[in-house]
Amino acid sequence: MRVWRDWEAGMGNLLMLHNDITPPQLHVLQVIKHDTPEPVNSVCYDAFVMTDSGEVLINTERFKLLALSMG
Template sequence: MLNILMLHDDTTPPQQYLLQVIQNYTPEPVTSLTHATFVRKVSGQVLINAERWKQNRA
């Protein structure tokens, strides 16, 4: 199971969220790009890229 945290900040539109990846066994955020759908934000957060996720699921 993939653990994600829904984030919303001033840069995201009201109806959209950023999905931050959380580790499986601790409540800590993931810090490395271990999957093809993960991208790193300038702040260092590892997020899920929606376009890559859709391509990977097709």
């Protein structure tokens, strides 16, 4: 999702974030709940990490390792 209005019920929604330390061509992906348009607030999968500010994000390196291990 680029904006909150793009959220869809029942889907795996990720909000594209960009901050001052992220290179212009890259985005950070924040995990959003599938049943309500609210951010996930707990780390429930190995590919998720929580920032100091409490945002749950996808860690691409962990995601790649999990995908490879699943075949």
